[in-house]
Amino acid sequence: MVVVLRFISMLVVLLVLCGCDNHASNDPYPNQPASGNILYSAFSEQPKNLDPVVSYSANEWALISQIYEPLLEYHYLKRPYQLQALIATQLPQVTYNAKTDISTYLINIKPGIFYQPHPALAVDTATGKYLFHELTLQQALAIRTLKDFKHAGTREVTAADFVYQIKRIADPRLNSPIFGFMANYIVGLADLNKQLATSLELRNIEFAGARVIDNYTFEINIIGKYPQFIYWLAMPFFSPIPWEATKFYNQAGLEEHNITLDWYPIGTGPYYLTENNPDRRMVMLRNPNYHPDYYPSEGEPDDLANGLLDLAGKKLPFIDKIIFSLEKENISYWDKFLQGYYDTSGISSDNFNSAINSGNQGGLELTKPLLDKKIRLEVSNMPSIFYWAFNMLDETVGGYSEQKQKLRKAISLAFDVTEYIAIFTNGRGTIANSPIPPEIFGYQAPDNHETSEQLQLAKTILAEAGYPEGKDPTTGQALQINFDAITSGDPDEKSRLAWTRKQLAKLGIELVIRATDYNRFMEKTSAGNAQMFAWGWNADYPDPENFLFMFYGPNGKAKFGGENAANYANSKFDELFVKIKTMQNSPQRLALIQQMLAILNKDTPWIWGYHPQSFVLYNTWHSKTKPSGVANNTLKYAKLDPDLRAKLRILWNKPLLWPLVILAGLLILIIAPAIIGYKRSENTIGKRTK
Amino acid sequence: MWYYIARRILYAIPILLGVNILTFVLFFVVNTPDEIASIHLGSKHVTKQQIADWKQAHGYALPLFYNAEKSSITQTIFWQKSIKLFLFDFGVADNGRDISQAITERYAPSLAIAIPALVFGLLINIIVAMGMAFFRGTYLDAWGVVLCVILMSISMLFYIVGGQFLVARILKWVPVSGYADGMIGIKFIILPVMVSVIGGIGSGARWYRSFFLEEINKDYVRTARAKGLSEASILFKHVLRNALIPILTGVVVLLPLLFMGSLLTESFFAIPGLGSYTIDAIRSQDFAIVRAMVFLGSILYILGLLLTDITYIMADPRIELN
């Protein structure tokens, strides 16, 4: 009994102690100062590879875009999206040589740009030799994290570093995901790849695709004309990498503890990665060697009114430290955001209705609990599209005859995409009627039709197509179409599939769901065996070519292994595509694009679906930001008010302790009579027990 | 005794080999090396050459069991990847990270949850079971059994989701999820441990109660009672000690498996332990990690069986080795 009491009191003391510092009792960051200038955010997918030549997924770019700086960046405030120089002094000058069919991009870089402090660049001041380029195996195995190196150095970025990085794209050991694509454009890239299969020294190989001219100038040579190439120069693939880094990281023994370039980046950006623990958190610190960079002083007309120019002209970055924590469960993420432990939150479909309701004017407003906490909402259009596709090579749903066109048109009219957006994304999307998303050249706003009208029209067209009331004339039964889906374990999946079936059931057509795992699905689409499926595309850059190329005949998935998963091929469309590919934005280009969209609307290879929007909530201590669908390096523009945050956290997180008291009381109430009864029976005169 | 232990360990080797072959066969029937490569390279712009390069780099370009070209067994995927496990060389996961390092980093959080959960769970189960045995026949026992059956009938998922919702969100006692090392990390452990313990009370208390009741009905207890000892001291001095034997031997078999962590609790509470490591590997079909975990789990299980036998022998002098 005494033991139990002592035990309980120990627990109570522990609990109380937990709340004795100025952190709230449920603060998940006990080791950080309560009023630190630190940004807390979360990631749900663990980044696999941070090497800028290999990394190609959104969660990895969210990290490395703050660390690596490519030649160009997007202007933070100007819309439509504009490229401006970052490490380059200006946008590259392009000259086209018709004889050799090569475009040359001449690039000048700014002097005085330094790398973050890194042991690979540490130099012994007396001898001038690199300190850590000759590690013995024993020394290497003793290193557990990069911080174990006691010295770090830096040097200036030169043009040779960029050329070195471009050569790395061809390195067969790195398997860069853009190699195949770039090999069609950068002169000599494919050959370099073959060369590197046998020799390993990158630095001194002659390379026609990229050439150093002097310390701060170099040129890139592209086959033919590819005006969208400059967009690629704004991606981490074209950041500088010092050759010392590769030499350093390739030393035997370092990869035992993950001391590699894909784990510890070395960049010139406003932040550098100091802790890489994808199972728990990633920590970035302000880069002391960051070159002077300032908040833009001009933007769009209403930026001033929205407070987006309050920080104009101030030196970047504002935040000292960024901590990304791993959050796999939606519930945790949302709860912590509401409690003030994350500074921003993306809203997933299931949280949406708690945050937003509609005001009387019909605008989107936040619910009272969030308004009370002074939380802000930012909405932005993403350059993406979610669609349902028909396999044009299929017997039943494919083909270009008028009948088949009508069949597909009827089905696409029956899909109530507004309802889909409402249920599965809670309004975070706009209806699409072409593959090009809003804010991208060539976008066409959809006209609004009544759902019931559309359905009637669909039924009529379906009858004209030869399937009256959805019945297949050859079998007399309802027409059956196979829908290929991926089993993702996503709890929403069943509802989504049920909804899709409902849409076709409206026409009397039966949709047969064939769900397989990811591999099998890719097999099916690559072999051209799918009939109908859902897919999406996230643009690489904000140009309509990056959307229309998915309908270009020679990009067909089944025959050529390209991105045209519907295997659509129309010669007139292909002709027009080749024309607009190399055009600059102009009324002529718009006219041609509209022609192409008209062709697509007739054939209906896709049901257009919707363009996702991103809704991000911000806590009141976070400065105003402008969301961007293409730029990832915007953390440097964010500013926090840490004191306000510390105050509000304590205010919002007062623990409720009364249930403990009630529980203790209940326990006593239950046990007391039993103990009394026992004492009584012990003290009675002995009786016969059975 | 040592001879017995040595024999048991020797016997474990063919079992481990069998486990290895089983998992190997299972996994390579599911995913050919080509498919493993395409999962890890991602979905945008992947060419056949890149797949071949990836396979070469990760050691999947070899034949499965027998290399006819070089007439050897060692130049095969099976030898390179599975046999090396016996040397505790877990190798590299399919995403490039070193598995042994990951295991050494992650076993501590798993233990940080599993050991307190075990100890507190044991304590509470014994207390509750003793309470029920003590007050047997009264309303406390009857209601206790009913409560235990009810608690047993609720899925662990409900406990976790409900506990997180109630304690972290509404009552705000502890953080919703997360982990930190050291003493300060106690507040992250409280909720997962509480949930594990409450989830285990139902079946544990009932089971232990049957042990206590078995002991209480024995003759020596009746003698003690006749001699005039109070019920309480009989329970604590005699019954407890004897009932502890089956209880502890049942617990010992679980000890090595503590390392593996509870898959569910670690996932929901974002504890970076071995359990969440395993679940992530299953979901992303990382064969290297799964086979390493399976191997580890098997070793620990066999160790557990061995420990159980030894504890049993040490605790109960009537048992003989055969």
Next chain:
Amino acid sequence: MIILWTDALILLLLFILIWMLVQAARRPYLRQQWQKTYAHPTRKLALIILLCYASIGLLDSIHYKQHNSNNVVSVLDYLLTPIANSVETSYSAQFAQHLFTKQLRKDQDGNISWFAPKLKSPDHVFGTDKVGIDVLYASIKSIRTGLIIGLLTTFISLPFAIFFGAIAGYYRGWVDDLIQYLYTTLSSVPGVLLIAAAILTVDAVVQRHQAIFELMAQRTDMRLLILCSVLGLTSWTSLCRILRGETLKLREQEFVLASKVLGTNNLQIIYKHIVPNLFNIILISIVLDFSGLVLAEAVLSYVGVGVDPAMFSWGNMINSARLEMGREPVIWWSLTGAFVLMFTLVLAANIFADGVRDAFDPKVV
């Protein structure tokens, strides 16, 4: 009428059950033992609940093609037509009049506004889920899935456990060693991992032979059957171990020696003498494992190797509910619906199992 694989197996199970009951009714000692199991009023209640669930499961197992379409429905669907067909657009609370989530609508003038549309039918006892299906209906349909996983798994694992256990215990020698090796290897692989690996494997095989499984119902059914088989094949080890121990004891009994002397061959001895004496343990093990398996299905769905997401099951409902709990106000009715029905079944099964154990276990006084 369509007979799915699991339907056929349920029918088989039903026949076996009826045969067992008939056997029990004929022998007075068995009858007595069974009567003891439901002597207590609580146990009677548990038995009645179990019978209710069983009949729902049976009704749900008689499938036929709906008139004029390829939809496969069951007799239960027919009986529950009113709530089966009252499908809303999305979430709604219990007995609510309006949709829970607001939706954007555009009216004629192009103004966007949020409003909660009226529901088609205001009497959803547990509300509706994300795509508007009545939660009570979904939970009732999940009964069959839960029952199948509990029963079929044990009945698949039984033949293996009995065969291997009896043979290992009876013949001893190298047969015993081999079988011990087999089950130690199997049981040393952590449960979830083995199940996950096995299911992924079989899935791959099924994908490659798509043509055999035409109807969607047949496909989801096959997945359920595969899950049960895998669970069964991986869980026979514990029962086998117990049966082997019992057989070792039994074979030394006098009646076995007498049989041998009379010249009965070994297999007949096992069949006629050993196995019938193992029935007690087998029965207890079946009923004890049943509830554990129903609970395990939910966990497996979370890991991602449970039943097909298109099938109604409590595991899938709980999995979806995980996200719903993160909202404010909380959507709790889907989780509650699944919880109430699953809890009732498992509780009833546990109480009944206690009764069976008390009646049949020779060690309990």
